[in-house]
Amino acid sequence: MLRARFLASMLAAGVAPWVRAEAAPLRFVYPRVNDQGEEAFGFQGLRLALQKWGRPFELLLAPTSTNYRRSLYQLETGEIDVIDMGTSRAFEARFQPVHLPVDRGLSGWRLLLVRAGMVPAFRAVHDLAGLARLRAGQGQDWPDTQLLLAAGLGVVSGSDLPTLFRQLQAGRFDYLPLGLNEIHGLLTQWQALAPDVVVEPDLALVYPFARLLFVRRGDGERHAAITEGLTRAFEDGSFNTLFAARHAGLAQARLAERRVLQIDNPGLSEATRAIPARYFIRP
Template sequence: MLKPIARLCIRAALAAALLAAGQAAATDIVIFDQPVSKADRRREYANALLNAVLQRTVPEFGPYEIRHAAVHMERPRLFEALKDGKLVNLTAYPATANWMRELKPVPIPIDMGLQSWRIFLIDAKTQPALRAAHTLGQLARLRAGSGSAWATLESLKEAHLSVVTGSSYNGLFQMLMAGRFDYLPRGVNEIFAEYDTHKQDYPALAVEETLLLHDQIPSLFFVAPGETRLHRRITAGMEALLKDGSLERLVLDYHRNDLRRAKLCTRKRFELPNRQLDPALFGRKELWLNPFEARHGFCPALLPR
């Protein structure tokens, strides 16, 4: 007959085994944020990447389920909801100092930095004035548009550019076409989808042809502070996709046509400061895709003849 101490040890071991089995079988619930509308295609790539990340980590972390928040939330409301972690526990957004500090960032740019290469939506009649801007000082004579809570706002201001802000995403397109500002900087990964979506409503809408801003603001996955396991899972998946080249392939699969349409190599390029973020975030060179590298084929002048 087993002694009482031995029975207690066996019970404890069985309880631990059952708990471990329950944890292994648990499904990770991801609640991702909603786009502005069904016409807003900015979340297509992030959703595809999220699926790839979670699928890659099934052997280590087990099953998962992706849900979406009930409603779209503008950036300030989304930030508060993420801190609470009930309505949404994951998003992908350009990084700011307070998001880096108060949420759990995954420090690998989801698009390898493509969104930080910015070209402009404009009213077509503004093209001559922008074509004549050869310095940041000359560009500062014109007015940029920005969301009032966008990460790029501080970089525009630090470069001493004139900025007019709006409080809603859709409202910025109306403000642009009403002449409230002269150009709306957008990531090369998002501008053509936005142009194609809004062109019918705004026939004079155009993509500016000559200028390029680089604001060095990475777009990252941000996890709710209480979701330590989910943060470990997303980080592990991103590292795995980065290591075997899957991340770069996915970025290019989704954005190759955008990069071709952007014709970055023909544009005058301005570097904008980013003093909001820890420079250590930029230390890993393998995290960043350089669209000017000859191997990508977007700059014909750089290719061997």
């Protein structure tokens, strides 16, 4: 009797009971960090991965801008669902990583932002001992901080990128190392806060590193969706095509003309070290 009533109600509503309802789109909320939204490469790479996943999804930006530290809290509390950030053992214990590098390893190739008047001082730097006489700026909770300290380099922290640009302009520290894939764009974005700052022309700081997508611990559904889609995007070449289009200006880094200072990354997990070399590029 109950089954008959259920079938009758479904038919009255115009729904055939043998037709399976479509699954609701899986929702992903991505943070708006330092005023970067859809133009952030992490957002674009995530969108491509979800398109390659091939199932219904909804990708949204968080409504308000935040800083890096706050975005980590938002991920833990469920205000956002996914974030891309430089990885470390600590982050991989705290969040669930997708072990495919959305930066293709370029975040470990660092150029330096300096005040123009300090360029001669950096021209005299030829090794890590020379660089250790100067102070680096780093964001709070950036994983790079610990590896720079482990290499014997001095570090001054700031709450977010706008603060770091102001601190560099004011002489609170001497250089701000940023990935060669992002440094020119970030300087353009924040130049008004640091009018005397330029890209240092002679040095590159290099260490093993990767920027990964992370979800909350236990969020297996989103983790599986991103992993499946991003793997397909790498395998069919579409991710590399997107990456090349967004990083067409890498030649301006002039790496062949720079003195390269290499340091280790003791905070890199074994799982990250095990990512196959084909996912990385060497500029």
